[in-house]
Amino acid sequence: MIITDNKKISTDYSxxxxxxxxxxxxxxxxxxxxxxxxxxxxxxxxxxxxxxxWPTSNLVILGMMDTKLPYFKDALEVIDRYAHPYIVRNSGGLAVVGDEGVLNFSLILPEDPKQKMTINTGYEHMLQLINNSLKAYGKKSLAYEIKDSYCPGEYDLSIDGKKFAGISQRRLKNGVAIMIYISVNGNQFKRAEMIREFYQAGLKGETVKWQFPSVDPTVMATLEDLLGISLTVDGMKNLILRTLLKNNCTIIPGEYSSEIITDYNEGFEKMIRRNQQMLGTSIDKELIK
Incomplete structure (x- = not known):
């Protein structure tokens, strides 16, 4: 069933x-x-x-625009000093940080080819799901750009003015992936400090035609700190799943069909080629084996 109603994203779907x-x-x-x-x-x-x-261990996920930094190799050396591997993703946006305290989650939905889902509708689906999942804590996240965060965007999610999550989208063949990273716990100041230093090294004060953020670590926080509770990545995942189940949704394990695996293998090779092209000799060989 194709989801078209904003108000029912968390209700009665499989x-x-x-x-x-x-x-x-x-x-x-x-x-x-x-x-x-x-x-x-x-x-x-x-x-x-x-x-x-899909949670990750230490990882910096770069956007295609990051590779346009005039001193890109110098910027990558900053990430190396923090002992984080890095890759260039195949969707838009700028650098974000993944580690054991960050939950990456995608809501992947079919589109009606005759009535495409608008960009904002996709974002609103994710915003609604996250807010429904946090309702019990008496806090509601707002969606607006936190300009001095890393990877700023119109649908940054914040509580009390502090960003804890960012949303992006990717579309292929009548499918829409609404992807969110949620800084659940851990040292968010250090994550933001690393990305601030990354851009400082990559720009060295030069003005370029692309817009990169002046990252201020104080405008970001973890969800654990903002809610004033102890919260793990698994705990946040379970909040999302329980929200859907409570609203009569059916959740079944996905099967890795031969078709999915074949498409995956092709996509994996494309990601390797993209990273080899973008990172050259700076590529982390362990990530592409």
Whole structure:
């Protein structure tokens, strides 16, 4: 069933669940992006609603625009000093940080080819789901750009003026992936400080035609701090799943069909080629084995 009503995103729908722990292939950073594209095609072709959870260990996820920095190699050396590997993703935006305290989650939905889902509708679906999941804590997140955060955008999610999450979208063959990173716990100041230093090294004060953020670590926070509770990545994932189940949604384990795996393998090779092209000799060989 195609989801078209903003108000019912969390009610009476069936979802297939895909998680990093269930992947029948190596759990590598590039794998999650290749699988997202495969699931996008699957959702569009078979009209399936999909939940995709993929936490990572230390990782900086770069956007294509980051590679335009005039001193890009110097910027990468900053990330190396923080002992974080990095990849260039296949969707828009700028650099974000993933680690054991950050939940990456995608809501992958089919589109009606005759009535495309608007960009804002996709964002509103995710905003609604996150706010419904946090309702019990008496806090509501707002969506507006936090300009001095890393990867700022119109649908940054914040509580009390502090950003804890960012949303992006990717579309392929009648499928829409609405992707969010949620800084659940950990040292958000250090994450933002690393990205601030990344841009400082990459720009060295030069003015360029692309807009990169002047990152201020104080405008970002973890959800754990903002809610004043102890919260884990698994706990946040379970809040999302419980919200859907409480509202009569059906969640079943997704199956890795031969079609999904074939698409995944093609996407994996494309991600490797993209990263080889963008990063050259700076590529982390462990990420592309």
């Amino acid at each position: 979802y297939e669940l895909y998680e990093a722990e269930t992947m029948p292939f190596a759990n590598k950073a590039i794998s999650h992006f290749a699988l997202t594209d495969s699931l996008l095609r699957y959702a569009g072709k078979y009209q399936k609603n999909i939940l995709h959870f």
